[in-house]
Amino acid sequence: MAEIGVLFDLDGVLIDSETTYTKFWSEIGRIYPTGLDNFAIAIKGTTLPSILEYFPDASVREDITKRLLAFQEAMEFPMYPGARELLQGLKQADIPTAIVTSSDRHKMQLLFRQHPWIPDMITAIIDASQVMKSKPDPQGYLLGAEAIGVPASRCCVFEDSLQGLAAGRAAGARVIGIATTYSRERISPLADMVIDSVADISAEELVQSW
Structure with a gap:
């Protein structure tokens, strides 16, 4: 096997949760307007501390955090078809x-x-507790490459969000875009390969395509 590593984003790649989160953050944007167009879409792939920067009021940040924790406690995290098999x-x-x-x-x-x-x-x-800079900064993917002992240039990143795709590319990794959140046309400029889901590629095919 080639000496490569694989770095996965989670939401929208391995677990089917992006639609659920979009509804949650759309509701937050309605309750606490930010003036940002398509707020729920704009923040995809970023950490909670980065999102909370849009809300200068400490009480608002506290309320949003409480709402998110309660929301996640009740959430289900369905795996995408093919995710377990690929792993x-x-x-x-x-x-x-x-x-x-x-x-x-x-x-x-x-x-x-x-x-x-x-x-x-x-x-x-x-996870978010280990990074100081949110995507699109490459810090998370650079840390991931370091953690698995493979240079970022020999890693393949699976991502669905524009922020995450940009982070993978900035890390110097090979980027595979997953068209679960955005269209193939939207993510293609930021990806070396675009697939519809992780079910569309096997471990063997991934190595052969390197």
């Missing part, structure tokens, strides 16, 4: 992997409660 294939091929997500640690714990097999399939996890 299993990469593990069997001894290809190191990491999840690089803007989600916080609490949300990750909720995810693992529903899918306790995930940590066994992943070499490393980089």
Whole structure:
């Protein structure tokens, strides 16, 4: 096998949650207008601290955080078809992997409660608590590459958001765009390859396409 690593975004790539989050953040944008067009879309792929910068009032930030925590507690995190199979294939091929997500640690714990097999399939996890700069800054993906011991230039990033695609490219990684959140045409300029879902590629095909 080639000496490569694979770095996955979470929402919109491995778990089908983007539509649910879009509804939540659209409602927040309605309750607390920011003046930003398509607020729920504009913040996709960014960390909560980055999102809260749009709200200077401390009481508003506190309320949004409480609403988000309650929302996530009640959420389900359905895996996309093919996600588990791809992770299993990469593990069997001894290809190191990491999840690089803007989600916080609490949300990750909720995810693992529903899918306790995930940590066994992943070499490393980089969440919002470990990064100082949100996507599109490449810090998260650079940390992910470091955590799995593979240069970023030898890593493949799976992403769906514009912010995340830009982060993967800025890290110097090969970027595979997943057309779950945006159209193929919208993400194509930021990706080396575009697929409709993780079900469209196997571990073997990924290595062969390198």
